[in-house]
Amino acid sequence: MTGTMTSTPTTAAGSRQSVVSARDVRMSYGSTEVLQGVDLDIHRGEIFALLGPNGAGKTTTVEILEGFRQRSAGEVRVLGKDPAHADDAWRGRIGLVLQSWRDHRRWQVAELLQHFATYYPDPRDPEELLELVGLTHRARHRVDQLSGGQRRRVDVALGIIGRPELLFLDEPTTGFDPEARREFHDLVERLARDEGVTILLTTHDLAEAERLADRIAMLVNGRIRICGTPAELARRAAAQAEVRWTAPDGAPRRERTADPSRLVWELHRETDGPIADLEVRRPTLEDTYLHMVHEHTAGTAGTTDARDAADAGTADDTALVGAGTGEERSA
Numbered sequence: 057m058t059g060t061m062t063s064t065p066t067t068a069a070g071s072r073q074s075v076v077s078a079r080d081v082r083m084s085y086g087s088t089e090v091l092q093g094v095d096l097d098i099h100r101g102e103i104f105a106l107l108g109p110n111g112a113g114k115t116t117t118v119e120i121l122e123g124f125r126q127r128s129a130g131e132v133r134v135l136g137k138d139p140a141h142a143d144d145a146w147r148g149r150i151g152l153v154l155q156s157w158r159d160h161r162r163w164q165v166a167e168l169l170q171h172f173a174t175y176y177p178d179p180r181d182p183e184e185l186l187e188l189v190g191l192t193h194r195a196r197h198r199v200d201q202l203s204g205g206q207r208r209r210v211d212v213a214l215g216i217i218g219r220p221e222l223l224f225l226d227e228p229t230t231g232f233d234p235e236a237r238r239e240f241h242d243l244v245e246r247l248a249r250d251e252g253v254t255i256l257l258t259t260h261d262l263a264e265a266e267r268l269a270d271r272i273a274m275l276v277n278g279r280i281r282i283c284g285t286p287a288e289l290a291r292r293a294a295a296q297a298e299v300r301w302t303a304p305d306g307a308p309r310r311e312r313t314a315d316p317s318r319l320v321w322e323l324h325r326e327t328d329g330p331i332a333d334l335e336v337r338r339p340t341l342e343d344t345y346l347h348m349v350h351e352h353t354a355g356t357a358g359t360t361d362a363r364d365a366a367d368a369g370t371a372d373d374t375a376l377v378g379a380g381t382g383e384e385r386s387a
């Protein structure tokens with residue numbers, strides 16, 4: 057998703073509007089500090105993906121932002137209010153698609169949407185919504201007669217029925233087949249691009265994050281370790297590019313290098329002709345993710361902060377660490 061950054065509404069001062077702002081957020085369950093100082097800034101119209109391994113603290117973070125969980129410490133503003141003290145009017149401005157908390161099995165799909173529409177001042181038309189999430193042909197079915205993926209579409213429909221300004225999507229495409237996933241991604245992009253909805257997505261699907269997100273933050277062991285555009289994060293990987301080719305004697309060869317163009321140039325000179333089966337594989341988002349997880353779960357957990365993580369990389373990398381605004385990150 058690249059188009060939204062340029063079309064993001066701006067304030068009179070010209071800076072991007074902050075929809076979510078979190079500073080040094082901490083959360084303890086008993087004596088265990090699950091969040092150890094989370095900083096986040098998400099702007100209007102942005103699709104922001106929060107990645108991290110199981111138990112990293114993603115759901116805890118999102119629940120604090122949604123106002124469902126009281127933080128132990130730190131500052132949070134979501135749509136201009138502290139979620140811990142937010143009212144119904146504020147709740148009407150956010151939409152939730154949670155991991156699976158809805159239990160509307162006995163409702164007919166269309167009736168369920170009509171019922172939920174009454175909760176909001178300016179709801180979407182339920183029939184248009186059914187069309188939007190691809191459930192028109194299931195409108196008269198009961199929710200417990202739907203497949204898992206179709207039920208998830210109902211969750212999505214309920215999440216956006218109130219025309220939220222901010223939409224939380226917690227692993228939204230779990231159980232979707234590839235076509236449904238593609239349709240859902242198109243829908244999310246339209247919501248952000250055409251309606252300026254700000255979207256916070258948690259997912260374990262790196263391809264989904266890469267496809268959808270304007271920016272991605274990686275939460276590992278209770279802290280944001282890195283934040284940036286998918287391309288920036290891929291470049292941040294400690295992994296080097298891998299060059300593969302077939303040698304003149306027919307043997308497959310591979311070599312890792314920080315300078316693949318130089319290696320290819322040298323190969324070309326050596327072979328004095330075309331290099332057979334030449335492939336250059338750049339570091340991917342997955343490389344960065346696995347590197348981050350490994351770095352912060354292999355004995356250094358809880359002792360290395362985001363700034364240290366930056367210091368471990370190049371000077372350029374420093375600008376990517378911390379989930380603050382671009383302005384702050386490059387400051």
Ligand SMILES: Nc1ncnc2c1ncn2[C@@H]1O[C@H](COP(=O)(O)OP(=O)(O)OP(=O)(O)O)[C@@H](O)[C@H]1O
Pocket residue numbers: 085090108109110111112113114115116117
């Ligand atoms: N209510 C709770 N009481 C005690 N510990 C909890 C509670 N909720 C979560 N935890 C612990 O906090 C840590 C972070 O959990 P959280 O659900 O936020 O992680 P997550 O990143 O969303 O994981 P997943 O990817 O598996 O959904 C885990 O170690 C979990 O066991």
